Amino acid sequence: MNDANRPYPLLINGEWIETSESFPVLDKFSGETFAHVCKADEVLANRAIKLSEEALEAGAPPPYARAEVLYSAARLIEGYRDRMVEAMVSEAGFTTMDAGTEVSRAKLTLELSAETAKHFAGHVVPFGAHPGSENRIGFTVRDPIGVVCAITPFNSPLNTVLHKVGPSFAAGNPTVLKPSSLTPVTANIMGELLVEAGMPAGFLQIIHGSGGLGEVLLKNQTVAFYTFTGSTRVGRIIQSHAGLRRTQMELGSIASTIVCDDSDLSVAVPKIANAGLRKAGQVCTSVQRLYVQDSIYDQVLKELVEVAKTIVAGDPRNPETKCGPLISLDAAKRGEEWIKSAVAAGAKLHCGGTRNGSVIDPAILTDMPETEQAWCKEAFAPLIVLRRFSDFEEAIKGANDTPFGLAAGVFTTNMQRAMLAMKCLRFGTVQINETSSARADLMPFGGVKESGFGKEGPSYAANEMSIERLIVLNP
Template sequence: MDGRWQAGEGERIAVLDKYRLEPFATVRAASVEQAERALDSAHAAFRQGAPTPYERGAVLERAARLVEERADDFVRTMQREAGFTAADGRGEVARAVETLRLSAEEARRLVGEVVPIAGAPKQAGRMAFTLRVPLGVVLAITPFNSPLNTVAHKVAPAFAAGNAVILKPSTNTPVTAYRLAAALVDAGMPAGFLSLVNARGAALQGLMDDTRVRFFAFTGSTEVGRGIQRVAGLRRTQMELGSIAHTIVCDDADLDRALPKIVAAGYRKAGQVCTSVQLLLVQDTVMDVVAERLAALVAALPHGDPFAPDTVVGPVISEREAARIDAWVEEAVRQGATRLAGGPRRGAVVPPTLLAGVDTSMRVGCCEIFGPVVCLVPFTTLDEAIERVNATPFGLAAGIFTNRLLDALKAAERIEAGGVHINETSSARVDLMPYGGSKDSGFGREGPRYAIHEMTEERVVSISTL
């Protein structure tokens, strides 16, 4: 271990291989004192001043190249600690590289605007403009289901804006975050502007309570997000929280295009994506053909060992979560749902599952599954489908497949979600777009340009020339 890294002083945390369910790494939690030292360092670095926008962009560009060069190591790490297949891991690396590069670009063009102050009465001889200035220390708390790209979406825009960052990754997947932090340090991240702490308990609480943290960037459950928001008070936050993602298939949809996209969106990363298709709303006149074709596609998905070259669906994050998902599916079947594809779990592997006959009395129909389970729900009119989407407390993203322009525009206008994707699924995200939710799915936006805007504040400057 070189001088840039210190061993944690707290408890040992075993990081499991999610398929074999055996430890492949051990990390140490940070002590309360270590967390405080990290905050001291971040605050001092920010007070001394960030590198120039050009220099910040250069660091992020070099980090992007290093992540690309180290892609194989990142993929192997995620196969073990996240249970990703090689394809999921490669996708995560490619997107993280793009996120770093986008953040580098945005670092160099962070601007305010001219304020037309001379257009106000009695303001002759004055001019005004705004600056966007960094907030200070950002505390980034990241999840297991995107252990590389979501970390990049927190850290890179925060640094691009000129903030110092303390990263607290999921203890399920800390090694991937460590590898990204190492790439950033190797790329020239200045001392104090990035700290990675495996903080939990009192150490994490101490970080959150300290008012030197000026911004919270969080992705995780709605319940935890509410707790962070209570602590944050008047400090600013970005909350990407829970979801029950819907995709609508209308009777005029091009099924040859729609169904493969739905399968990919429902089962990639074993369905552990906030925008994974959970409820597939299908117009009743095409339900039979959709159910038959989708059942065949889902049943054919290879699943199991993420190191096997043909595996499409690997394990979920833990055997405990697999048991929960399996219990919810069995409960739904007992309550009248029909299993069109799927079967019993093996360890942490839940076979790709397709259910029909699901209603809101079943947990699979009203709670976030976060697993490889898609539920078919019929509807008659588009108004009925939109009402079903809006009836949940969540609003992260939705998709609709239709070739009727007016129906597409109606859905875009009326669905209460942060994103509505036409002829795409709920999971159709591109890293440069604004990404975030409404209602219990949170607020604030990822996407480097939009996140940088949130991680800075506007300062007006006026000059009198008379």
């Protein structure tokens, strides 16, 4: 619906609204302006929230109708695939393969959200188990929580957005969406899809802007629930404004994977390389710390370097490219600086680390000092740092030794080690014989510690975005 000479509009109450102010969106590889997007001011943001509240007061569509909208969107998404892929390659720097995978996952997320809407209900309370209450009948009902504000990141501009919008609508809520200002175009195309699928006016508002717009959304007390994916720093700000209102936070991470000497390296090494270096390492569960047992350390290092050297980094439009640009030139310069700083401090760089514009060649490092940022802070760049271990409990302790706890992976065929990992790794997700970065869209996904709280995954997120009430029928 957009032409090259007009900025992408806002979606408010079912209508596409253009504003006098807009901002540029850059192609992340070339650095050139890819599109312009309309900017919402405080008045429009508050209007979007008010219209959402009015839509909910008028009544959410029944569950079967909500499901049909989401199913319809899933059926229609193939017709939007090319535009979505083109947008993500440009504004997110995704390779065409990664962008295509994002669309396929988004279709599944829509279908899962539709199923959630159909089965969204409470449960029966077994009053017969309580003496004197055996004649009571009790059950819970789930109601919409209210206006949901969704603030989404640049590194998954379609599927993460739908992991918030889909479950929110499945639960009967209207959503005010503020996508990342670095990747707003994909969200607009998604909005077109949902409008065509029959999304009722007022149940999806899409507004664009920078951090100042976020502050407006946080100050408005009509918002009942905030769902956010991003940095721990911003998460703290949102939580401080939310007060007693509920939130779901998916925040920072330093993800670890542990490789034991009984692992099948023909399986583990390719998975690790992909999980650490795809999307230029800009995934919250990317393998950043890799703990490898002494007896296989040299072999894993050799094989991982060999794989990393084969990964083509560069123009995401090139079919051979597997590692595209970082989200900005500043992000790429930061990654380069962290690698150089680590090498100057004694780390060994085995391959990669060279920056060309916003692209960094995939880097494998060892002998990393613990004080270096590439070890103790979230890198969000295509680098993997190896550390050897002799005792499995030592590796678990090392993986736990961060403020974060989003996801971890362990490769082992030893059941005792697997059980110890399940018990002792303090992460929201622990993958056995997988990397930290494996995810299925139906699973409960979320962190502990400074990685946040609450769960994504349509059925789990819908529960977060609802109010559970108890009804008791007394004789």
